[in-house]
Amino acid sequence: MTAARARARGWRAIYFHPGTIPFWGLHVGAVYGVIALGVSWAGLAWAAAMYVVRMFFVTAGYHRYFSHRTFKTSRWFQFVLALGAQATAQKGVLWWAGHHRRHHKHSDDELDVHSPYHGGFWWSHMGWLMGRDFEGTDPAVIKDLTRYPELRALERLWLVTPIAVGVLAYLVGGWFGLVWAFALPQVLSWHGTFTINSLSHVWGGRRYASGDDSRNNPVLAILTLGEGWHNNHHHFQASARQGFFWWEVDITFYVLRAFEAIGLVRDLRGVPEHVRAGTRKAALAAAPAAVVAGPDALPVDG
Ligand SMILES: [Zn+2]
Ligand SMILES: [Zn+2]
DSSP states (O other), rough: OOOHHHHHHHHHHHHGGGGHHHHHHHHHHHHHHHHHHOOOOOHHHHHHHHHHHHIIIIIIIIIIIIIIOSSEEEEEHHHHHHHHHHHHSOOHHHHHHHHHHHHHHTTSTOOOTOOOOHHHHIIIIIIIISSSTSOOOOOOOOOOHHHHHHHHHHHHHHEEEEEEHHHHHHHHHHHHHIIIIHHHHHHHHHHHHHHHTTTTGTTBBBSSSSOOOOOHHHHHHHTTTTBBBBBHHHHHHOOOOOOSSSSOOOHHHHHHHHHHTTTTOOOOOOOOOHTTTOOOOOOHHTTTTHHOTTTOOOOOOO
């Protein structure tokens, strides 16, 4: 299935089918909840804190670990990363990694499932994942991950985690907790993540000729804890850091460095000097991370 054929189904079939009710419901619930409860400093603090925690698991979990395997960890912490990522309601880590690897392989060509250049802003932002055409995952591109039975189990049960977070927020904080610690940060973390597929291929500068239209954007890098250095990332996917220079703020990387210091993760892959300098061969830049890492490079000890 190509993105062009999926888009041909029309906007109703993509954005408004029964499967999208929870997505839209949380948007309405978050807005209504904020109006009904009123804005408070405590509410804003909860929303900001939960947004940051969620974005960390999106970028460190779904993206830098499961999609690109830019660092290693223990099997139990791999499970924690999967659980934390899936709590943000962006489906299972196998699905996420499979589609993301395809994005890198076909960046901004007609086989890219979410290129703004082939589908427009809203398609790249959320249409591609709201429609039903990309619900499956190509098993051939995630063999390094499907070997773990606990990840396969989590994949089938992916909805349980975000629902559990919502129930917990309600049990602990009542309606206040449900709105400010769950619904609002859930909606914001969805759109924060989605900007990487939409705005980060349109808005910003290009340091490297990465063979696609990826951009570096400091505003998006702050909002997404480092993912906004997207041109850097397309240039060299194997690195755990996406801010390639000290002034390129990459909060996810700082947390990963702290995790490394206390032994939670190890072998964070860096940026070789010739890559940073931009003299790296274009052919390697276009290769998917799994190829760069090598098929036998396993993410955990076993
Ligand atoms: Zn990536
Ligand atoms: Zn991209």
